[in-house]
Amino acid sequence: xxxxxxxxxxxxxxxxxxxxxxxxxxxxxxxxxxxxxxxxxxxxxxxxxxxxxxxxxxxxxxxxxxxxxxxxxxx
Numbered sequence: 001x002x003x004x005x006x007x008x009x010x011x012x013x014x015x016x017x018x019x020x021x022x023x024x025x026x027x028x029x030x031x032x033x034x035x036x037x038x039x040x041x042x043x044x045x046x047x048x049x050x051x052x053x054x055x056x057x058x059x060x061x062x063x064x065x066x067x068x069x070x071x072x073x074x075x
Contacts, residue, residue: 001028001068005061007054007075014056016075020048020063028065036060036072 002025005018020031027048034041035052036059042052052061054075064070 003063014054015051016054017051020044031065034062036062
């Protein structure tokens, strides 16, 4: 699994946006993404893309999906 993300600001709110793909660079649909230490989360769309509202210094996102190792990215 390959996960990337970047922090953006829209209307005074912060969001992590990015894409998740497999080892063949195919998008992963339905990947669970959770803000570490919270219940706030989302899932990827059919293009492997996600958008999750966060605070500016939130820390880490946790990516999980059946058949893949759980991974985290910091921000």
